Amino acid sequence: MxxxxxxxxxxxxxxxxxxxxxxxxxxxxxxxxxxxxxxxxxxxxxxxxxxxxxxxxxxxxxxxxxxxxxxxxxxxxxxxxxxxxxxxxxxxxxxxxxxxxxxxxxxxxxxxxxxxxxxxxxxxxxxxxxxxxxxxxxxxxxxxxxxxxxxxxxxxxxxxxxxxxxxxxxxxxxxxxxxxxEPMSEEAFKDSIALELSVLKNKGIKKVIFSPGNYGRDFVEELNLKNYSLIKTSNFIGFMLDKAVEYDIEEILFVGHIGKMIKVSGGIFHTHSKVADARMEILASNYAALGGLQDDINNILNSITTDKAIEYIDENKRDDLFKILVQKITEKCRDRVYDSIKIGTVIFSKKYGLLGMCPIGKDMLEEYKNE
Structure with missing residues (x-):
């Protein structure tokens, strides 16, 4: 080719x-x-x-x-x-x-x-x-x-x-x-997405949308957000947060699929499955803290996708669970940048759509909406 x-x-x-x-x-x-x-x-x-x-x-x-x-x-x-x-x-x-x-x-x-x-x-x-x-x-x-x-x-x-x-x-x-x-040499790819952030900085853009992949990009379009400042971070979320500090970015709205973003809620900033995959453990432990039934917790732990795991989460507890997760994602990211950047989080799944947003993420959504 x-x-x-x-x-x-x-x-x-x-x-x-x-x-x-x-x-x-x-x-x-x-x-x-x-x-x-x-x-x-x-x-x-x-x-x-x-x-x-x-x-x-x-x-x-x-x-x-x-x-x-x-x-x-x-x-x-x-x-x-x-x-x-x-x-x-x-x-x-x-x-x-x-x-x-x-x-x-x-x-x-x-x-x-x-x-x-x-x-x-x-x-x-x-x-x-x-x-x-x-x-x-x-x-x-x-x-x-x-x-x-x-x-x-x-x-x-x-x-x-x-x-x-x-x-x-x-x-x-x-x-x-x-x-x-698409060629994905890790160092070359990291350099290229960092360059995208640098270009935005040189244009005077201080507010950006981060998303790990194509699903997030598509969901941003569904949300009718301004996408001129959208950057796909791939699995390198921690690296891109560090670069955002370096380039004096002031606001980041994370829009991500739960399969990637749930790892961040557990402090995992390189989300490739070969590096770390604790999706079900993180989901199950947070659900257990809300009083989830043991059988459901076991089913979550044995699930192979987050969409499948969500099936076992009591509908009455879903809102509470995802409120906790998005807040944890936001807090972990803010800790990573030493609270120097305003950060909001929105998570979704392909099957269930919008799952949750933290209060800052909700405000950002309104701000970033296309007229």
Whole structure:
């Protein structure tokens, strides 16, 4: 993939996700199934809006089925899936459906709380949608096809990930909300987001919105807030608070998904799961302090996502619990900056929407609203 971004003075190449690889393989296999002709490459549009033209490999054409592969490229953010082959088999079926399933190396979901139902292959909603849409573009009217995604190397790769702990067994997940992998060299990325803050300072902007990721950015749009001062901190919340002090920022409104921000309520300022993951312990202990039932506390501790954990929290206690959590987040952040910056907090979840805001965060929301 020939697209680059400069971070920290380094030119870093973008890559594409397992979801884009599976989409391209499925599209290519479907085209060859109905034309009978091999193709060298295939073009897809990613959710990010970028077009990709990817080489097609390992083509096997039979009378009623075709199988091919796309090599996954992580760009200059190499991970455990970089360079692996992602296969799609397209098989002619009766009817006009597009049936999508998984094969070897694609994990199966065995626990509640994930984006995919128990018993289904771990092909997440966005890539599932892009695969089906890409296949329909190639599907002749009145005909149907079964698409099977397989990742043979995924069996071994999954053993080195958190997938078994999350309840995804037998392989890896097909992921990607944008379809594109942005290079994330940690030091280079930290330099780049610090530079964003520096640019705002030079523009005379003293009030900023911090959010860990894309979910927060989208929620800021839902809240109709001014987004010219929005910075995605990624997992580096403590680092960015330190930089805010250095750059004389006066106000910070945190708008974050509970899955990240709950860690901050426990004093964890680098929120990557490989560094620290005490989400359920923090949630359960605060709920227990409100008199939560032991069974619910145990269920929270055994949950694999915060959305799932919230299901076990008594509705009558939710408001109190999230008021406590947002206040703790605000206080931990203020302690980090030695009370030199006005800080407010808003937390939400994808499933439940707005969960809570501290009093300062509520005032900031009103101040930051678009006219």
């Amino acid at each position: 020939d697209r680059y971004v400069v971070k920290g003075g380094k030119k870093l190449r973008y890559g594409y996700t397992t979801g884009s690889s599976a989409t391209a393989a499925a599209k290519a296999a479907t085209r060859m199934l109905f034309t009978g002709c091999e193709i060298e490459n295939v073009k897809i549009k990613t959710p990010k809006g970028w077009d990709l033209i990817l080489d097609v490999e390992d083509i096997i054409i039979k009378k009623d089925k075709v199988k091919c592969a796309i090599v996954k490229d992580s760009g200059d953010d190499p991970d455990s899936t970089n360079g692996i082959k992602i296969y799609a088999e397209a098989e002619l079926i009766e009817g006009e459906e597009v049936i999508l399933t998984g094969g070897i190396g694609v994990g199966k979901v065995t626990r509640e709380g994930l984006a995919v139902d128990i018993g289904e292959y771990a092909i997440n909603p966005v890539p599932r949608k892009t695969i089906i849409e890409a296949v329909r573009e190639e599907l002749p009217e009145g005909l149907g096809v079964k698409i099977t995604i397989s990742i043979p190397e995924g069996v071994d790769i999954a053993k080195k990930t958190f997938n078994p702990k999350l309840g995804i067994l037998g392989g890896i997940s097909v992921l990607g909300t944008s379809g594109i992998v």
